Amino acid sequence: MPIAARPRSVRGMLLILLLPAGIGLMALAWIIHGALLDRMSTDFVESRLQDEVAFLEHQVRQSGGRIDTLQTGDYFQEVFHHAFAIASPSRQAISPETWAPLLAPLLSSKQEGAVRARGAEVPDAPSEMLGYRRAFSVDGNPFVVIVAEDMQALQRSQAELHTWTAVVSVLLVSLMIGSIWVGITLALRPVVGLRASLKKLQSGDISRINADGPEEFRPLVRQLNQLLDSLDDRLERSRDALANLSHSVKTPIAAVRQILEDTSRPLDENLRREMASRLDDIDAQLESEMRRSRFAGPQVGQSACPVKQARDLLWMLGRLYPDKSFELSTDLPEHHRWPVEEHDLNEILGNLLDNAGKWSSRWVELTLGEDQGQLKIIISDDGAGVSEAARSQLGKRGLRLDEQTPGHGLGLAIVHAIVDRYQGQVHYTSSKAGGLAAGVVLPGAD
Amino acid sequence: MRLLLVEDDPLLANGLSAQLEKAGFSVDTARTARDARQLGQQESYRAGILDLGLPDGNGLDVLRQWRTHKVSFPVLILTARGDWQDKVNGLKAGADDYLAKPFQTEELIARLHAIVRRSQGRIMDTLTAGRFELDENRQTLKAGDDTEHSLTGTEFRLLRCLMSRPGQVFSKEQLLDQLYSLDDTPSENVIEAYVRRLRKLVGPDTIKTRRGQGYLFDADSR
Numbered sequence: 001m002p003i004a005a006r007p008r009s010v011r012g013m014l015l016i017l018l019l020p021a022g023i024g025l026m027a028l029a030w031i032i033h034g035a036l037l038d039r040m041s042t043d044f045v046e047s048r049l050q051d052e053v054a055f056l057e058h059q060v061r062q063s064g065g066r067i068d069t070l071q072t073g074d075y076f077q078e079v080f081h082h083a084f085a086i087a088s089p090s091r092q093a094i095s096p097e098t099w100a101p102l103l104a105p106l107l108s109s110k111q112e113g114a115v116r117a118r119g120a121e122v123p124d125a126p127s128e129m130l131g132y133r134r135a136f137s138v139d140g141n142p143f144v145v146i147v148a149e150d151m152q153a154l155q156r157s158q159a160e161l162h163t164w165t166a167v168v169s170v171l172l173v174s175l176m177i178g179s180i181w182v183g184i185t186l187a188l189r190p191v192v193g194l195r196a197s198l199k200k201l202q203s204g205d206i207s208r209i210n211a212d213g214p215e216e217f218r219p220l221v222r223q224l225n226q227l228l229d230s231l232d233d234r235l236e237r238s239r240d241a242l243a244n245l246s247h248s249v250k251t252p253i254a255a256v257r258q259i260l261e262d263t264s265r266p267l268d269e270n271l272r273r274e275m276a277s278r279l280d281d282i283d284a285q286l287e288s289e290m291r292r293s294r295f296a297g298p299q300v301g302q303s304a305c306p307v308k309q310a311r312d313l314l315w316m317l318g319r320l321y322p323d324k325s326f327e328l329s330t331d332l333p334e335h336h337r338w339p340v341e342e343h344d345l346n347e348i349l350g351n352l353l354d355n356a357g358k359w360s361s362r363w364v365e366l367t368l369g370e371d372q373g374q375l376k377i378i379i380s381d382d383g384a385g386v387s388e389a390a391r392s393q394l395g396k397r398g399l400r401l402d403e404q405t406p407g408h409g410l411g412l413a414i415v416h417a418i419v420d421r422y423q424g425q426v427h428y429t430s431s432k433a434g435g436l437a438a439g440v441v442l443p444g445a446d
Numbered sequence: 447m448r449l450l451l452v453e454d455d456p457l458l459a460n461g462l463s464a465q466l467e468k469a470g471f472s473v474d475t476a477r478t479a480r481d482a483r484q485l486g487q488q489e490s491y492r493a494g495i496l497d498l499g500l501p502d503g504n505g506l507d508v509l510r511q512w513r514t515h516k517v518s519f520p521v522l523i524l525t526a527r528g529d530w531q532d533k534v535n536g537l538k539a540g541a542d543d544y545l546a547k548p549f550q551t552e553e554l555i556a557r558l559h560a561i562v563r564r565s566q567g568r569i570m571d572t573l574t575a576g577r578f579e580l581d582e583n584r585q586t587l588k589a590g591d592d593t594e595h596s597l598t599g600t601e602f603r604l605l606r607c608l609m610s611r612p613g614q615v616f617s618k619e620q621l622l623d624q625l626y627s628l629d630d631t632p633s634e635n636v637i638e639a640y641v642r643r644l645r646k647l648v649g650p651d652t653i654k655t656r657r658g659q660g661y662l663f664d665a666d667s668r
Contacts, residue, residue: 283548287528294529312534315596318585319537322564325599329639334646343531350530 010191014184019177026173034162041158042130045149046114049082049132052147056084060145061138083129087144099148102126106133107144115146126150190214194221230299241289248285252278291414296341297421304342306349306368306375307332313349314366317357324360326353330368338375339445344418351411352379352438359383360435370444375424377440380431391428415440447562450494451475452482452508453524454501462495465551471558479503486512486519493562494521495554496541498532506539513540520561524549538596540584575609576665578648582606587647595647600625604640608653608663617660 085094085103092107094100102117109115111133118128131148190213197209208228209221256275259265296302307330314326338345349366356364360381367378386394395416419426424442431437449471453459456477463473474489476482479500486494486508498505509521520542525532528546536544542561545554571582577590585602587595597605603624608616618634625636641661645653651667 279548291528311598312538312596313530314598315585316534316537318599320543327600328598331639343529346530350533 011184011188015180018180022176022180023173026169026176030162030166030169033165037158037162041154045130045151045154046132049114049130049147049149052082052084053132053134053145056086056145056147057134057136057143060086060143064139083148083150085144085146085148089141099129102129103131103146103148106131106146109133116151117148118151126152128152128155190217230297233297238293241293245285245289249282252281288410291347291410292417295344295347295414295418295421297344297418298339298423299341302339302341303337304340304345305335306330306338306340306345306377307334307336309342309346310349310366310368313346313353317353317364321357323362324357325363326357327363327365328368329365332368332370338442340375340422340442344422348377348415348418348440349379351415352377352440355411356381356383356436356438363433373444375442375444377442378437379439380433380437381435382431382433383435385430385435386428394428395426447471447492448489449473449558450482450485450489450491450519452477452479452495452500452505453497454478454499455497462551462554466555469555477501479505479508482508483511486517487515491519493558493565494519495524495558496521497524498536499526506535509536509539509541518565520565522554522557522561538594573606573609575612575663576652576667578609578652578665580606580609589648597647600640601644601647604637605644605648608661609665612663612665615656615660615662621661 083094083096083099083103085092085099085107087093087107092104094103106115106117112135113132115131115133116129117131128151129148130151131146133144133146135142135144137143193213194209194217197206200206201209208225213221256278259267259271259275265271307328310328310330314328318324318326353364353366356379360383363382365380367376367380369376395412416426419440419442422442424440427439427441429437429439447470449466451459451463451466451473453462453475454477459475459477463475466473471493474485474491476485479502482496482500482505496505496509500508505523509523512521521540523536523541523544524547525536525544526547533544542564543557545557573580573582579588580586580602581588585597585599587597587605589595604621607621607624618637621637622634625640641653641655649667652664654662654664654667656662
């Protein structure tokens with residue numbers, strides 16, 4: 001099972017991640033604090049005990065090994081709250097007396113340095129103590145000195161400190177939870193704003209989302225607005241197209257119906273031709289509006305494979321014009337993508353290549369390339385070419401430079417319309433073979 | 447000249463078949479994809495006119511089926527959609543030409559004569575070398591895995607030259623003869639560019655370079 005699979009909200013996700021992490025880290029800090037405290041106090045006590053042992057040893061050495069002359073009394077216990085035991089070959093001195101059952105076995109043991117004793121059930125003596133034992137000899141007589149401290153008392157005060165730390169930790173954790181909550185709420189405020197804007201957009205109170213907001217959301221808002229723009233644009237265009245279409249189609253239909261309904265009128269040659277021309281008008285209108293409404297323009301998430309599409313179109317035209325050669329010249333890799341809608345690119349390439357195919361005598365070449373972030377298409381042929389004066393008229397709708405090859409005007413007009421939509425340019429020059437070279441430059445991906 | 451007309455609209459089918467008869471064709475009409483499939487495979491026609499929108503199926507599927515059954519008469523497709531991709535798909539499925547509806551009967555007849563003329567003396571011509579099959583009529587290359595690549599004119603001529611004698615070394619000068627360009631001095635770099643492109647289609651090891659000599663087609667390489 002994945003951890004926190006598909007969080008329902010950013011806030012929930014952040015809380016789920018940050019809260020346990022915060023609490024866990026705080027708990028870890030508390031545990032480490034306890035361990036360090038324990039170790040520090042043990043070290044401290046141990047070094048003090050060691051000092052005292054050294055002091056006692058010094059005293060013993062000064063008195064020449066006679067421990068009964070040591071005027072210690074309850075000095076250690078009163079000053080340090082410590083107990084001590086000194087053993088010489090002749091006698092033992094243990095102070096206070098109640099610690100004797102604990103300290104006596106240690107005197108006879110062989111352990112040197114820090115010693116611990118716990119679990120002993122002796123009245124008036126601690127159940128756990130830390131001692132320091134040292135054996136030495138004075139004038140050939142062995143001596144043992146032990147200084148010990150009641151660990152329970154120390155642990156009690158340690159535990160108190162540790163508890164206070166826990167209380168402070170809990171307070172800090174709750175402060176942290178609070179600040180995380182406030183932070184998340186503040187950071188997510190733009191999202192709430194965005195949601196409100198979307199709701200308003202849906203209800204029609206506003207037509208575009210306000211682009212203010214944190215940097216992270218600005219591209220998103222921009223894309224959304226672009227999408228809205230293109231939707232509006234498309235709606236408007238298709239409405240216009242339909243209005244134009246119905247206007248220009250209904251009249252010829254009415255005329256043809258009129259003729260067909262009039263049974264008294266003979267359907268002579270003239271009338272037939274008239275009817276056919278009306279139907280042609282309808283077809284031409286339909287065709288031009290269809291092609292116009294089909295192209296998409298620049299769109300998010302749309303791209304085309306120029307080399308693959310060019311190859312298919314060149315191959316097809318090669319089949320349709322078997323005595324002409326259609327060639328491709330490009331350095332682009334086979335699966336290279338251009339940020340142009342697939343159908344639009346097909347329409348640009350297809351119309352220009354079809355034109356070149358019609359006008360060429362034997363040879364058409366398509367060049368695809370990229371230069372400084374611009375997409376470049378050049379289609380050149382070896383036909384008669386177009387005079388420089390007439391070139392500026394190319395692509396103007398409804399104009400056919402030569403009535404012999406029909407359809408010329410619409411194809412180029414469509415290419416111009418699509419290229420305009422992408423904010424590119426179409427330009428015409430002479431090809432090296434004396435024919436026409438049509439060049440298209442489109443902006444590449446930013 | 448026997449001709450198969452596949453068109454589901456009776457008004458158009460009747461009118462068209464009358465006009466085609468007048469132009470000297472003897473016309474069989476099929477109204478459905480099923481009939482078209484059957485007639486195309488049983489009878490031998492000189493040409494076919496195929497409407498793409500049929501009541502019981504897509505005309506392109508009929509065409510593909512004919513072509514897989516080695517029905518080779520030239521086919522002109524009629525389509526109401528003038529989309530470039532539709533045209534490409536039509537030709538890839540095995541059509542020889544397309545005409546967008548509505549059309550003038552004279553143009554239809556002229557195109558029919560053209561595809562019949564082109565198909566004359568045409569047999570299913572394929573050049574096979576190893577796992578590669580070069581369709582000379584359709585200018586396509588089929589690799590062993592049944593993917594079909596469409597080739598441009600020069601790509602096709604170069605590949606046909608190399609595949610005609612697998613294993614033989616062709617010099618760059620020999621290959622330059624296959625190049626058809628109006629460029630006055632086509633350079634040998636152009637050959638290299640084409641070979642690079644062909645290698646992407648057939649695999650890098652299939653066309654081998656013999657340094658200083660030229661190129662050879664190795665049909666057995668994987």
